[in-house]
Amino acid sequence: MNVSLGYPVPKPPAQAEPLRVAPGIFWLRMPLPFRLDHINLWLIDEGDGYTLVDTGIANDATRAVWECVFAGPLKTKPLQRIVCTHCHPDHMGLAGWLGPRFGIPLHASQSDWAFCRMLAREGGADFLDCQEQFYCRAGFGPEDLALVRGRGNTYGTRVVPPPPSFSRLLDGQTVRMGGSDWRPISGRGHSPEHMCLYSADRKVLISGDQILPKISPVVGVWPQEPDANPLDLFISSLERYRGLPEDTLVLPSHGLPFTGLERRLDQLAHHHDARLDDTRRGCVEWAPARQILDTLFPRPLDNIEVFFAAGETVAHLHYLMGLGQVERRFDADGVYRFRAR
Numbered sequence: 001m002n003v004s005l006g007y008p009v010p011k012p013p014a015q016a017e018p019l020r021v022a023p024g025i026f027w028l029r030m031p032l033p034f035r036l037d038h039i040n041l042w043l044i045d046e047g048d049g050y051t052l053v054d055t056g057i058a059n060d061a062t063r064a065v066w067e068c069v070f071a072g073p074l075k076t077k078p079l080q081r082i083v084c085t086h087c088h089p090d091h092m093g094l095a096g097w098l099g100p101r102f103g104i105p106l107h108a109s110q111s112d113w114a115f116c117r118m119l120a121r122e123g124g125a126d127f128l129d130c131q132e133q134f135y136c137r138a139g140f141g142p143e144d145l146a147l148v149r150g151r152g153n154t155y156g157t158r159v160v161p162p163p164p165s166f167s168r169l170l171d172g173q174t175v176r177m178g179g180s181d182w183r184p185i186s187g188r189g190h191s192p193e194h195m196c197l198y199s200a201d202r203k204v205l206i207s208g209d210q211i212l213p214k215i216s217p218v219v220g221v222w223p224q225e226p227d228a229n230p231l232d233l234f235i236s237s238l239e240r241y242r243g244l245p246e247d248t249l250v251l252p253s254h255g256l257p258f259t260g261l262e263r264r265l266d267q268l269a270h271h272h273d274a275r276l277d278d279t280r281r282g283c284v285e286w287a288p289a290r291q292i293l294d295t296l297f298p299r300p301l302d303n304i305e306v307f308f309a310a311g312e313t314v315a316h317l318h319y320l321m322g323l324g325q326v327e328r329r330f331d332a333d334g335v336y337r338f339r340a341r
């Protein structure tokens with residue numbers, strides 16, 4: 001637990017039992033099949049139904065919990081609308097299942113709706129070539145590259161394609177939820193256009209994955225945009241959440257609801273300073289990203305984590321390249337190598 005933050009609701013809800021965290025706002029937890037084993041969803045009371053924020057990953061375990069929720073706490077008050085903070089499978093994975101089931105709209109940023117809808121259907125030869133090329137350039141060997149090809153589109157296995165139409169969340173507009181005004185505040189770097197939602201009336205910020213209390217959000221470069229600098233986007237986005245009242249209750253997608261937003265923003269920025277120092281240290285004479293990854297992630301990584309770690313390592317390298325502190329060359333073996341200047 002991060003001791004510098006306040007945790008007004010220190011115990012998560014039992015499975016399929018929404019827990020009130022603020023007037024008219026309920027916390028629901030769904031399982032995840034990863035080391036990070038849960039996601040927090042939020043139900044906002046609309047009187048005769050609920051707005052749901054985020055949906056859970058598309059697998060049988062999450063669907064089973066949803067069936068319990070529908071047969072129990074939500075039996076007489078159905079879902080009326082879905083809001084997704086961003087496109088990742090644990091957030092938007094079941095929007096395409098819940099939406100048609102209740103005939104209700106999906107609200108999301110245009111970028112994340114479109115990215116999810118596209119990526120859910122990817123899997124052709126050019127997609128696999130793009131994946132393989134990215135990890136080859138990062139310095140992965142033939143065995144890992146065969147794994148990349150063999151696993152195909154893992155994203156597509158964790159989402160139901162979101163509905164073909166949606167309602168667009170725009171930064172700075174006003175959205176009415178639970179009788180209050182909420183303002184979407186967009187963030188970048190974790191997903192294309194991640195939407196947090198802030199209610200000044202309630203002093204509540206639904207922060208999605210953009211701001212988490214304990215872990216640092218994944219900020220990675222992915223094969224679709226191999227030259228991106230998402231860490232620059234992420235760090236500059238953090239500034240957009242400053243200046244909210246000190247007693248704002250932050251509702252994150254992982255971990256516990258917390259207070260102390262400014263302190264957490266400082267910690268997240270500082271965390272990346274330390275990671276950037278590690279990255280610079282890993283850039284010994286012309287090292288590939290796969291080698292630098294071992295400096296940044298010294299613990300053993302499984303076959304899923306290592307590819308996320310590669311994306312994060314490349315993100316730190318690109319940030320340092322942007323600052324002119326690291327240079328990159330492309331070698332005849334098809335691998336990028338990096339060196340501190």
Ligand SMILES: [Zn+2]
Binds near residue numbers: 086190209
């Ligand atoms: Zn995410």
